[in-house]
Amino acid sequence: xxxxxxxxxxxxxxxxxxxxxxxxxxxxxxxxxxxxxxxxxxxxxxxxxxxxxxxxxxxxxxxxxxxxxxxxxxxxxxxxxxxxxxxxxxxxxxxxxxxxxxxxxxxxxxxxxxxxxxxxxxxxxxxxxxxxxxxxxxxxxxxxxxxxxxxxxxxxxxxxxxxxxxxxxxxxxxxxxxxxxxxxxxxxxxxxxxxxxxxxxxxxxxxxxxxxxxxxxxxxxxxxxxxxxxxxxxxxxxxxxxxxxxxxxxxxxxxxxxxxxxxxxxxxxxxxxxxxxxxxxxxxxxxxxxxxxxxxxxxxxxxxxxxxxxxxxxxxxxxxxxxxxxxxxxxxxxxxxxxxxxxxxxxxxxxxxxxxxxxxxxxxxxxxxxxxxxxxxxxxxxxxxxxxxxxxxxxxxxxxxxxxxxxxxxxxxxxxxxxxxxxxxxxxxxxxxxxxxxxxxxxxxxxxxxxxxxxxxxxxxxxxxxxxxxxxxxxxxxxxxxxxxxxxxxxxxxxxxxxxxxxxxxxxxxxxxxxxxxxxxxxxxxxxxxxxxxxxxxxxxxxxxxxxxxxxxxxxxxxxxxxxxxxxxxxxxxxxxxxxxxxxxxxxxxxxxxxxxxxxxxxxxx
Numbered sequence: 001x002x003x004x005x006x007x008x009x010x011x012x013x014x015x016x017x018x019x020x021x022x023x024x025x026x027x028x029x030x031x032x033x034x035x036x037x038x039x040x041x042x043x044x045x046x047x048x049x050x051x052x053x054x055x056x057x058x059x060x061x062x063x064x065x066x067x068x069x070x071x072x073x074x075x076x077x078x079x080x081x082x083x084x085x086x087x088x089x090x091x092x093x094x095x096x097x098x099x100x101x102x103x104x105x106x107x108x109x110x111x112x113x114x115x116x117x118x119x120x121x122x123x124x125x126x127x128x129x130x131x132x133x134x135x136x137x138x139x140x141x142x143x144x145x146x147x148x149x150x151x152x153x154x155x156x157x158x159x160x161x162x163x164x165x166x167x168x169x170x171x172x173x174x175x176x177x178x179x180x181x182x183x184x185x186x187x188x189x190x191x192x193x194x195x196x197x198x199x200x201x202x203x204x205x206x207x208x209x210x211x212x213x214x215x216x217x218x219x220x221x222x223x224x225x226x227x228x229x230x231x232x233x234x235x236x237x238x239x240x241x242x243x244x245x246x247x248x249x250x251x252x253x254x255x256x257x258x259x260x261x262x263x264x265x266x267x268x269x270x271x272x273x274x275x276x277x278x279x280x281x282x283x284x285x286x287x288x289x290x291x292x293x294x295x296x297x298x299x300x301x302x303x304x305x306x307x308x309x310x311x312x313x314x315x316x317x318x319x320x321x322x323x324x325x326x327x328x329x330x331x332x333x334x335x336x337x338x339x340x341x342x343x344x345x346x347x348x349x350x351x352x353x354x355x356x357x358x359x360x361x362x363x364x365x366x367x368x369x370x371x372x373x374x375x376x377x378x379x380x381x382x383x384x385x386x387x388x389x390x391x392x393x394x395x396x397x398x399x400x401x402x403x404x405x406x407x408x409x410x411x412x413x414x415x416x417x418x419x420x421x422x423x424x425x426x427x428x429x430x431x432x433x434x435x436x437x438x439x440x441x442x443x444x445x446x447x448x449x450x451x452x453x454x455x456x457x458x459x460x461x462x463x464x465x466x467x468x469x470x471x472x473x474x475x476x477x478x479x480x481x482x483x484x485x486x487x488x489x490x491x492x493x494x495x496x497x498x499x500x501x502x503x504x505x506x507x508x509x510x511x512x513x514x515x516x517x518x519x520x521x522x523x524x525x526x527x528x529x530x531x532x533x534x535x536x537x538x539x540x541x542x543x544x545x546x547x548x549x550x551x552x553x554x555x556x557x558x559x560x561x562x563x564x565x566x567x568x569x570x571x572x573x574x575x576x577x578x579x580x581x582x583x584x585x586x587x588x589x590x591x592x593x594x595x596x597x598x599x600x601x602x603x604x605x606x
Contacts, residue, residue, distance in 0.1 A: 002026060004140045007312070008052065008481045014038045016048050020132070021105045021112065025050040028484055030338060031058075033234050036076035042086055043071050046107045049085070051078040052137050053100035053122045054486070056229045061095065085113070093184060093197055097229070097494060101137060101179075111188035118198050119344065119492045120168070120181030120469030123477060127176045131190045139176055139314040143605075149175065150606055154433040157568070157598075161417040161425070162439040164318030164594050167470045172315045172601070181469045200461070201498035203453040203505075215503055216520035219496075220253075223521075226493035227253040227340070235337040238264035240328060240487075241292070242538070243280025245515060246342025246351075248530045249522060250490060254340070255288045263290040266332040266339065268324060271298050274387040275539050280529075287527050295331050302327070302540055303549050307600075312482045316601040318416060318594035319471050321538040325479035333485045343472050344491035346535070347463040348500045349518055350456055350509040353535060354413050357398055358455065358509075361409055364402040372403055384587045386543035393587055406455055407447045407462060408440060414467065416594040424573045456505035543589035546581055546596075554578070554592060557599035566602070569595070 002013055002024035009026025016023040016039040025038045031054070039048045055061075058077035061084065066072065070083040077098075084092035085104050090113060093102070099121035104113040114135055116124045126135040129147045136142045143150060151174040156166045168178035179185055182198040210218065227250060231237065239254060241247045254263050265285050269278025278294055285292035302323050309326050332339050346352050364372060376399045382392040401412030412418055417425060419440040450465060452458030473489075480487035490496075500508075500517075507517045519531050546554060556562070558578060560571035574595065580586040 001136060001141045001144045004144050005137055007484055008137060010484050012037055014050075016041075016050075016105070018107070020110070021048075021107075023048060023050050023103060023105060025052075028337070028486060029235070030054060030486055031077050031232070031234055032075040035074040036078065037074075038076075038078055040074065040076065040078050040082060042082045047082050047085060048105045048107070049078060049082045050103050051081060051100055052102075053098055053117065054230075054232075054488070055080060055096055055098040055100065056232060057097040059232070090184060090186065091197075099488065099492070103135060109188070111186060114179055114185040114187075115197070116179045116181055116183055118182045118494050119464065119473065119489075119497070121473050121477065121489060121492065123474065124179040125171060125176055126179060126185065128192070133187045133192065135179075139171060139173060139605075142176060143173075149173075151175070152568075152602075152606060154430055155435060157430070158422055158426070158434060158439045159442070160316050160318070160598065161422050161594060162411065162415050162419070162443070163466065163470070164414075164416050164590075165471045165474060166315055167466050178470075181465070198494070200464075200501040202451070202502070203457060204502045206504070209504060212507060212517070212520060215507060216517055218499065219517055220521040220525070222493070222496045222499055223249065223490065224253045224256060226490040226496050228257050229493070230340060230488045230490050231257065233338045236264070236335060237338040237340070238266055238332055238336040240332065240339055240341040241265040241267050241281045241284060241290075242342075243267070243277050243282075243284050243530070244342070244533060244535065245518060245522065245526070245530055246345040246491070247281075248284050248526045249345070249518065250340050250342055251284060251288055251290060252522065252525045253490070255290075260289040261291055263288070264336055265290040265292045266328060266335075267292070267294050268328045268331055269294065269296045270302075270324075270540070271296060272541050275541055280533065284527060284530060293331070293335065297324075297327055299541060299545070299549065303545065309479075309482070310597065310600040311604055313478055313601065314605065316594075316598040317474065317478075318590075318597050319475055320540050320542045320593055322475045322479055324538050324540055325475055326482060329480045329485045329487070330483045333483045336485075338486045338488065339480070340488045340490060341476065342491060343476055343489040344464075344468060344497075345515065345518065347460060347468040347472070348491065348497060348508075349515040350460055350505070351515045351535060352414075352463075353394070353514075354410050355456065355459070355509050355514055356512045357402075357413070358406070358459075359512075360398070361402045361406065364399075375399060380586070384584050386541065386547075386587065386589075393589075396587065405444070407458060408443060410459060410463075411443055411466075416591045421591075425569055427567055427570055430568050454505050456509050457501075460505075460508070461501070542593050543581075543587055546589060546592055550596070551582070554596050557603070558592075558595060 267281035
C-alpha cells in the first residue's frame with residue numbers, strides 16, 4: 001500500500017506497527033529535511049501521527065506548546081499535531097492552518113482519528129474492513145489491500161456523468177469513501193463517527209460590513225499575509241503564472257514580500273493560438289521582473305501524456321485541463337519542489353462566466369415555453385466552432401441548463417450529462433442497480449444543506465463544496481503529486497475565506513463584473529490589462545482532438561461491440577454522440593471526453 005504512493009513522497013518512507021494498528025507514510029521532504037521523518041510520536045510514544053500536506057502556522061504553534069511543557073524532537077510541522085491532540089483532543093484540528101490529510105493513533109484509548117483540511121486540498125479515502133478500517137491518500141493504495149474489492153459503484157457512475165468527477169463522500173469504487181473536506185472521522189471500538197468541524201462564516205450584519213474600498217484593502221492585506229505564511233519551505237519554491245487575475249495576484253503579493261528577481265514563475269503555452277495564453281503570463285512576469293520560465297507544447301505532446309495521467313488518476317475524471325496542469329507541474333518540478341497557485345479565487349468571488357449568466361437565465365426562465373423552445377432550436381443550429389470557449393459553445397451550454405432551477409442550472413452548465421440524458425445513455429441493468437433518487441435530486445438536496453443568504457452566496461458555497469473541492473483541487477493535487485511537486489493555494493487560508501464569505505454578494509458580483517472586490521484590491525498593483533482580461537481557463541483543443549488525433553481511440557473504446565460486452569452504456573445514444581461530433585453537426589466535446597476518461601479508467605482499474 002505504501003509503495004503505491006511513491007510519487008507522492010519519493011524522499012522517504014516510515015512505518016508504525018503495533019497491535020491493531022499499522023501506519024505507513026511516504027514523504028516529500030519540504031520542512032525539516034534532516035529530522036522530519038514520519039510517523040512522529042509524543043514524548044511517551046502513546047500517540048502517533050502521520051501527515052500528508054503542510055501546516056503553515058506551526059512556527060506560531062510550537063512555542064505555545066513548548067510553554068505548556070511539551071518536548072519536541074524535530075523541527076517538523078508534523079510534530080505540533082501530536083501535541084495539539086494531547087492538549088485538545090479531537091479539537092486539535094481547529095488550531096491548524098494548512099492543507100492536510102491527518103491520521104492520529106491514540107494508543108491509550110485505542111482510537112484512530114482522521115481529518116481532512118477545510119477546503120479539501122489533500123485527499124483522504126477510507127473503507128471498512130470487517131470490524132476494522134483502512135485509509136489512504138489515493139484509491140490505488142487501498143486497492144493494494146487484499147480485503148478491498150475493485151467494484152464499480154453504479155450510483156457514483158451517475159454522479160460522475162453529471163459532475164465529471166465523483167463528489168465526496170462517494171468514490172467510483174463500491175465500498176470506498178472519501179472523507180469530505182472539513183470533516184473528521186473517529187474510529188473506536190469498531191464504530192465510525194464522522195462530523196464536520198468547520199464552516200466558513202455567514203454573511204455578516206449590514207451594519208458591520210466595511211465599505212467596498214476598505215474591504216478591498218483588508219482583502220489585500222489578508223491575502224499577502226496568507227502568501228507570506230505559505231512561502232515557508234526548506235526547498236526551492238515558485239509560482240504558477242497564467243497571466244489571469246488569480247495567479248497575477250499571487251505574484252503581486254510575493255513581489256511585495258521579496259525581491260521580484262527571486263520569484264520563479266512558470267507558465268506553459270500551446271501551439272494552438274485560441275488556447276495559448278503564454279503571452280499574457282510573459283507580460284505579467286516582465287512587469288514584476290520575475291525569473292520567468294516558459295515552455296510551449298504541441299497537441300501531440302499533450303496527447304502523449306494522456307495514458308500516464310489516466311493511469312495515475314484512480315477515478316474517472318472528466319476535466320481535460322488536468323493534462324496541461326500535469327505538464328505545467330512537471331515543467332516546474334525541474335527547478336522547484338513547491339509552487340503556489342491561484343486556486344479557489346473563482347469559487348469564493350463568483351469568478352466563473354456562469355455567474356455572469358445568472359440574469360440572462362432568470363429572463364430565459366420567465367419566457368413562455370414556446371419562446372424558450374424557439375431560442376433553443378435557433379442556438380442549437382449555430383455553426384460549430386472548435387475554438388476555446390467559442391460563442392456557439394457558450395450559447396449551447398447556456399440553453400442546456402437555463403430552464404432548470406438556478407442552482408441546478410449551474411451544474412448542468414459545467415457538467416456533462418443531465419439526469420434525463422443519463423436515462424437514455426445507461427443500460428436498463430445499470431439503472432436498476434441505482435436507488436432511483438436521481439443525481440439531480442441529490443444535487444438539489446446538497447444545495448439545501450449548504451445554506452447562503454442569497455442566490456450568489458448559495459452558489460459560491462456550493463461551488464466551493466463540490467467543484468472546488470472535488471474537481472479543481474483534485475486536479476491540482478493529482479497533477480502535482482504525480483511529479484512529486486507540492487502545490488499550495490493562498491486564497492484558501494481559512495481566515496481569508498471567512499472574511500470573503502462574510503461579505504455581501506454585490507462585493508463579488510456586480511452586474512456582469514465578476515470578482516469585483518479583488519479587482520478593486522489589485523487596482524494599481526497589477527497591469528491594467530490583467531484586470532480587464534476575460535476569464536479563459538486552462539483549455540485544450542478537445543473538440544478537435546476527438547475528430548483527429550483521438551478519433552481512432554475513442555471509436556474503439558466506445559464501439560458498439562465493446563459497449564454491449566460491458567453492459568454499462570447503450571450503444572445507440574453513444575453512437576449518435578460520436579456521429580454528430582465527427583460530422584460537425586454538434587459539438588459533443590464535454591460528453592464524449594467524459595465517456596472517454598471513464599473508459600480509460602475502466603480499462604485500467606476494473
